[in-house]
Structures are given as structure tokens and as C-alpha cells.
Amino acid sequence: MSIEVRDLTKRYGEQLALNKISFQISKGAIVGFLGPNGAGKSTTMKILTGFIPQTAGVAKVAGFDTVEAPIEVKRRVGYLPESNPLYKDMYVKEYLHYVATIFQLPNPIAKVNEMIAMTGLAKEQDKKIHQLSKGYKQRVGIAQAIIHNPEVLILDEPTSGLDPNQLDEIRKLILKIGKEKTVLLSTHIMQEVEAMCDRVIIINKGGIVADNLTSNMRKMGIKEAIVVVEFSNKINLDELKKISNVQRIEQGNTNDYKLFLKDSNLDIRHEIFQMAVSHGWSILAMQMEERDLEGVFKELTNK
Amino acid sequence: MKAIFFREINSFFSSMIGFLAMGFFITITGLMLWFFPEYDILSYGYSTLESFFILAPILFLFIIPAITMRLFSEEKQMGTLEWLLTKPFSDSDILLGKYFASLFIVIVSLLPTLIYYFSIYQLGYPKGNIDNGGVIGSYFGLILLASTFCAIGLFCSSITSNQIVAFILAAVFSALFFWGFEMVSKFSSLEGSFDYFLKNLGISYHYDSISRGVLDTRDLIYFVSLTLFFLYLTHFQLEKRKV
Numbered sequence: 007m008s009i010e011v012r013d014l015t016k017r018y019g020e021q022l023a024l025n026k027i028s029f030q031i032s033k034g035a036i037v038g039f040l041g042p043n044g045a046g047k048s049t050t051m052k053i054l055t056g057f058i059p060q061t062a063g064v065a066k067v068a069g070f071d072t073v074e075a076p077i078e079v080k081r082r083v084g085y086l087p088e089s090n091p092l093y094k095d096m097y098v099k100e101y102l103h104y105v106a107t108i109f110q111l112p113n114p115i116a117k118v119n120e121m122i123a124m125t126g127l128a129k130e131q132d133k134k135i136h137q138l139s140k141g142y143k144q145r146v147g148i149a150q151a152i153i154h155n156p157e158v159l160i161l162d163e164p165t166s167g168l169d170p171n172q173l174d175e176i177r178k179l180i181l182k183i184g185k186e187k188t189v190l191l192s193t194h195i196m197q198e199v200e201a202m203c204d205r206v207i208i209i210n211k212g213g214i215v216a217d218n219l220t221s222n223m224r225k226m227g228i229k230e231a232i233v234v235v236e237f238s239n240k241i242n243l244d245e246l247k248k249i250s251n252v253q254r255i256e257q258g259n260t261n262d263y264k265l266f267l268k269d270s271n272l273d274i275r276h277e278i279f280q281m282a283v284s285h286g287w288s289i290l291a292m293q294m295e296e297r298d299l300e301g302v303f304k305e306l307t308n309k
Numbered sequence: 310m311k312a313i314f315f316r317e318i319n320s321f322f323s324s325m326i327g328f329l330a331m332g333f334f335i336t337i338t339g340l341m342l343w344f345f346p347e348y349d350i351l352s353y354g355y356s357t358l359e360s361f362f363i364l365a366p367i368l369f370l371f372i373i374p375a376i377t378m379r380l381f382s383e384e385k386q387m388g389t390l391e392w393l394l395t396k397p398f399s400d401s402d403i404l405l406g407k408y409f410a411s412l413f414i415v416i417v418s419l420l421p422t423l424i425y426y427f428s429i430y431q432l433g434y435p436k437g438n439i440d441n442g443g444v445i446g447s448y449f450g451l452i453l454l455a456s457t458f459c460a461i462g463l464f465c466s467s468i469t470s471n472q473i474v475a476f477i478l479a480a481v482f483s484a485l486f487f488w489g490f491e492m493v494s495k496f497s498s499l500e501g502s503f504d505y506f507l508k509n510l511g512i513s514y515h516y517d518s519i520s521r522g523v524l525d526t527r528d529l530i531y532f533v534s535l536t537l538f539f540l541y542l543t544h545f546q547l548e549k550r551k552v
Contacts, residue, residue: 083395104312
């Protein structure tokens with residue numbers, strides 16, 4: 007296990023920031039850590055990187071306990087904190103070289119050049135950090151996090167505030183790095199998790215509300231399935247109601263209908279087609295309505 | 310610790326603060342000791358560096374806070390302190406790296422003043438007529454004083470993310486420790502054994518004692534413990550996040 011968290015609790019004075027959360031992340035996985043602001047994402051990450059200790063529970067990274075062996079943990083973790091703090095008055099190269107000396111890497115100059123090539127900073131390497139655009143600053147932030155070849159990479163909102171092009175580039179970079187490392191990244195954008203992660207852990211008010219494979223994400227929290235069908239003419243609504251498992255039907259503006267089913271695992275498209283054929287209705291369009299990800303997110307975190 | 314030390318030294322000289330502090334120190338002492346009439350050594354007529362060792366602590370009150378103000382405040386303000394604390398150091402590595410870097414800058418800015426010593430050595434009649442013991446003791450005293458002021462400055466920088474606030478706090482605290490106790494001890498109502506005790510708490514009493522060229526262990530212990538006290542407070546300040 008690259009990351010192991012058991013009954014992790016963190017209290018800031020009276021406020022309970024994390025309430026007995028547990029999860030495990032195996033080596034090589036990219037996991038999305040999702041939740042609204044103030045849910046406890048950053049707190050969990052700060053504990054995993056050894057910045058602050060937990061109030062109770064156990065956190066292990068790369069096999070080392072974050073409280074008992076913080077130095078060992080810190081050697082094996084690459085961390086990009088929220089809002090990507092960098093020394094703005096340093097040159098890109100100078101900064102990365104400083105990070106390399108912090109980790110006491112042999113041959114730091116070669117390592118810095120390798121990172122610059124890997125993160126696509128070649129053109130910007132002789133600039134001061136404050137001169138860079140936000141996208142390039144983010145690349146510097148990622149470069150400093152992976153320079154010591156850590157086993158685990160913890161990225162706190164790595165894509166917040168980027169424009170769509172930068173977003174795409176940073177996501178590609180994270181995916182490239184993620185092939186060899188365990189990555190835990192936090193975000194509050196569902197699409198991002200879908201684009202990058204194998205697994206998603208959704209956290210709300212200090213507790214885990216969902217932990218599932220990304221492919222199952224759209225089904226999470228869904229209680230009913232919806233089929234939308236559009237006909238060329240007006241049809242007899244009562245006939246449609248005869249199909250089994252249909253709970254209710256909503257009629258749209260034109261000849262389109264929404265059929266609500268009891269169970270999210272049901273599919274009645276075949277039955278609808280058969281009925282249309284037998285009544286001579288022509289179907290213009292028909293689809294199972296996919297729940298939008300924002301809806302899932304809202305449902306899970308609005309309790 | 311080494312990585313932090315060298316990064317801070319680099320940063321002092323790339324942000325001009327290092328050069329400014331050294332330049333300021335040399336310019337002011339040079340002007341006061343050799344140029345302006347009435348104060349200068351030449352018109353005073355004695356081959357002594359005493360006026361330099363009276364002036365230097367006053368300049369230290371401004372220069373050292375200017376050197377130390379950014380050490381933690383800037384990191385706090387940029388958010389890099391959190392990043393730094395997730396790197397494989399202990400908190401004391403960070404603290405001492407920064408502390409020794411600031412002390413190093415002050416000591417380096419003292420080096421050019423050795424010219425003053427050689428000038429007076431040459432100008433004395435007969436040549437070399439200068440109180441060597443006093444000069445060595447005084448330089449030693451200045452370094453002890455700088456180490457204490459650096460610790461005070463570092464602490465003040467660790468309690469705020471505003472560099473200006475850190476500067477003012479450091480200057481005020483340093484001045485209080487330097488003169489404050491002695492000033493208070495002069496109230497006539499405190500006369501008796503208490504005024505001696507108060508005077509002993511202040512830096513100037515011990516600094517003057519070392520400047521006379523007499524190295525008393527009590528003075529040494531005083532400076533070392535005051536320095537350690539402020540370094541400990543800074544460490545406490547860093548560890549506070551863990552509560």
C-alpha cells in the first residue's frame with residue numbers, strides 16, 4: 007500500500023475537520039480526492055505530507071508512519087500545496103537546483119535539466135518565477151514535486167485557476183507522471199476526476215461519502231433511471247404507461263417524453279421500441295439519460 | 310541545514326539586502342569615524358577604536374532587523390513555509406540554517422572595519438600603540454551582540470507575515486534588551502541591590518564589560534543564554550502548528 011489511512015481524525019480546537027476517515031491506495035493508482043471547499047481535503051493532505059499531525063488515527067505513506075518517521079515520509083512524498091507557493095524572486099533553474107540540494111540528490115544539475123525537459127520548461131528556464139504565466143508556474147510546482155523521484159505524489163488542487171489550454175496540458179503532464187507513481191490529487195471538479203483518475207474518494211464535512219472506481223461514478227447516489235424518447239407525432243400516453251417499471255412520465259415541449267424508472271439498473275429501451283413498432287409510432291431519438299456529474303456531486307455533498 | 314544556509318546567503322545578495330546592509334554599515338561608520346569633524350578619531354587625538362565600538366551597536370539595531378525581517382515573514386506571506394516544512398528537515402534545521410545565514414552576513418559586514426584597526430595601528434605614536442586586548446574583546450563582544458540580535462530578529466520574523474512589523478518589533482525588542490533594563494535600573498526608588506540585578510539583565514552592561522577586554526564567563530553565559538532563549542521561542546513558534 008502506498009497510502010494507508012485508518013480512522014484519521016483531526017480537530018482544530020472545537021472544530022472537527024476530519025472524522026475517522028479510512029482508505030487505502032495501492033501502488034501506481036491515480037486517485038481523485040473530491041469534495042467541496044472546507045470538506046477536509048487539504049487537512050488530509052497536510053497530515054499525509056507530515057506538515058501537521060493528526061489528533062487520532064494512523065496515516066502511513068510508502069510504509070512509514072507520518073508521525074513516527076516524518077523524515078522518511080517526507081523523502082518519499084512529492085507535494086504540491088494548494089495555490090502552489092514558489093519563491094517568486096528566484097530563477098526557475100535556481101529554484102529547482104535548490105530543491106535538488108534539499109533532497110541531497112547526487113548530480114543536481116543533470117536532475118534539474120531532466121525536470122525542465124520533462125515538464126516542458128525549456129523556454130522559460132532562465133526566467134524568474136514571477137515572470138511566468140500561471141500554467142508555467144504550475145509546471146514548476148510539479149517539477150519541484152517530482153525532482154526526487156518520490157513514490158507518492160500529493161497534489162492539492164493542481165489545476166485550479168488555469169485556462170482551458172493550460173488545464174489540458176497540466177492534466178496530460180499529471181497523467182504522464184502518474185504512470186509510474188501513486189498520485190493523490192484533490193479537486194472540486196468532477197470532470198477532472200473523470201479525465202484523470204482511476205478511482206475517486208468523495209469527502210464531505212470531514213467524512214468519506216463515496217469511494218468508488220471512476221467508471222462507476224455516474225451511477226453513484228442515483229436512485230432512479232431516466233429514459234428520454236422523442237416521437238415524430240403525438241402518441242397515446244396511456245399506452246406508454248403500460249410498460250412495466252415505469253413510475254411516471256413527464257411530457258416535454260414537443261413530442262418528447264421522460265420516463266422515470268424505479269431502479270437505476272433497469273433499461274426499457276427495448277420495450278419502448280417494440281411498442282412503437284406495434285403502434286406504428288416513429289422514434290426520432292431515444293436515450294438513457296446520464297446523470298450529470300455536478301448532480302452526483304451535489305447529491306453526495308449536500309446532505 | 311546546509312541547503313537552507315546557502316539559499317539564504319544567496320538570497321541576501323540577490324535581493325540587495327546583503328549589499329545594502331554592508332554598504333550602510335561601512336558608510337556610516339566610515340563617515341563618523343574619519344570624516345565628520347568633532348566625532349572623528351583624528352580630531353579626538355587618541356589612537357583608539359572606542360568610538361567605533363560605541364557606534365556599532367546602535368547601527369546593529371537597524372541593520373540586523375533589516376537582515377532578519379524577511380527570514381520567516383516572507384516565507385509565511387508567500388506560503389512557502391508550509392512547503393518548506395514538508396521537506397525532509399527537522400524544524401531546527403530550518404531555524405538554524407536561517408539563523409547562521411543572518412549571523413554570517415553580519416560578520417561579513419564587520420570584516421571591512423578591520424581596516425580601521427590597521428589604520429589606527431599605523432597612525433599611533435609610537436606605531437602600534439593601540440590597546441589590542443580591548444580591540445579583540447570588543448570585536449568578540451560585537452559578534453556576541455550580533456548573535457543575540459539575530460536571534461531576536463529571527464523570532465520577530467517568525468511571529469508575523471508582515472516584514473515591516475517584523476522589522477519594527479525586532480528593533481524595539483533589541484533596543485529594550487540593550488538599554489531598557491539599564492534605564493529602568495536608574496530609577497532612584499529601585500536603588501539598593503535590585504538596580505544591580507536589573508542592570509545585569511540588560512545587554513549593554515555585559516557588552517561594556519567585554520569591550521574592556523576582559524572576557525568574563527558570566528558575560529559569555531549571558532549572551533549565549535539570551536540567544537538560545539530567543540531561538541527556543543522561534544522553535545516554539547514553528548512547532549505551534551502541531552498543536
